[in-house]
Amino acid sequence: MRSNTTRRTQRGEPSLSRERIIDAAIALLDTEGEGGLTFRALSERLATGAGAIYWHVANKDDLLNAACDAIVTATLAGVDADSPSGATPQARIRAIGLAMFDTIDAHPWVGAELARASWKMPMVRILESLGRQVGALGVAAPVVGVATTTLLSYILGVAGQNAANAQIARAQQLVRETFLASVASDWAALDADQFPFTRSLAEHLRDHDDRNDFAAGIDLILQGLR
Amino acid sequence: MRSNTTRRTQRGEPSLSRERIIDAAIALLDTEGEGGLTFRALSERLATGAGAIYWHVANKDDLLNAACDAIVTATLAGVDADSPSGATPQARIRAIGLAMFDTIDAHPWVGAELARASWKMPMVRILESLGRQVGALGVAAPVVGVATTTLLSYILGVAGQNAANAQIARAQQLVRETFLASVASDWAALDADQFPFTRSLAEHLRDHDDRNDFAAGIDLILQGLR
């Protein structure tokens, strides 16, 4: 790592920088999936040596975290920009959740990274955005914390699952629909005595809408606040 | 992999078997953490060659999944055994959640694996247990599915976070309390204009009880069903 004053060869092409590395990492993760991010692949893409990257980035964790944070920051900024100024806190919370859902749909590795990340930056941003809106809900003060962390954990749980599903679908070269169909048939084949509930869910799995279900979960949690 | 008819050298010590491998894997994961499970470490512990393991286990994913499933199965069996027969569905749901919480506290790698696993066996067991109780709640049929998956996602979200925290604490050789204190001071140092909510949470972080907060989240979701 180094100080933040990036220098460039004067008038030349931008030299290697933390930002360029993060951008390249994001491109790699988006096109190749979680397994595609490698210091070797990255250094090839950046036309540099593998070790050079370590001047700008502490290690792979740092890089993954920074890439994740760049995406999350952009997502949350988009929510603020898109929300009508008269929107209720409920509507804003829903919007934050759905924006994260869509982001993880577009970048599954973000979901995996968030699920694995602890209370560091990208997650703190989501916590802060949610917390403010929950605070504006007008519920009793001690409830605000619980409600916010519950929403956050729920979002992270869905994020992790969607990331895992996308990973499997990629490995098997399946589109989402085919993947869901295969899960549904696995579930339908379960023992009828041991897994009656799961079997009953299997029927609804094929034609369900993840995004709607996700939103319904948020609404359910918000409902509990009244 | 091989058929299920495990043979042993007659009257001799039990030879290598899927079960012995899984037990050794669990022991390794518990003592060394997520990074401790290696085919080399495993084969040393089992006094065999690295390749021998592949006769009983498809690959590392399969092994991790099986280890996770063994723990989850035992946990859920314990819940059933411990629940008084007159317990309400709410109490049972709470008990399932708390049992999972305690299990992940004892075996953080289970949390990580669940967060990363898709709709395969260990998760299906949890889904089934929850779904039955939610069904017994007497809510409208279409709500049962949403409520169950919401509870499941919430539990998985918390599981992933706790696993991540445990991982970091292990890497830094910190006990949980010291770790929480360091997060709290990180949060307190955040920009006051940008992160007012997170800063306000920091104060409560030191003396809060994860397990209680977790249970409060479950109650909140259940509350939404009325």
Place this chain on the structure above:
DNA sequence: ACCTGAACACCGTTCAAGT
């Protein structure tokens, strides 16, 4: 200050060869 690239210490997985 920043970059190079070989080297180190690992991985998971395979497979010819044994019994």
Place this chain on the structure above:
DNA sequence: ACCTGAACACCGTTCAAGT
């Protein structure tokens, strides 16, 4: 049928040496 262990194709990370 089951096990051995060397070999393969990777990893992340370090570091002397360059500019």
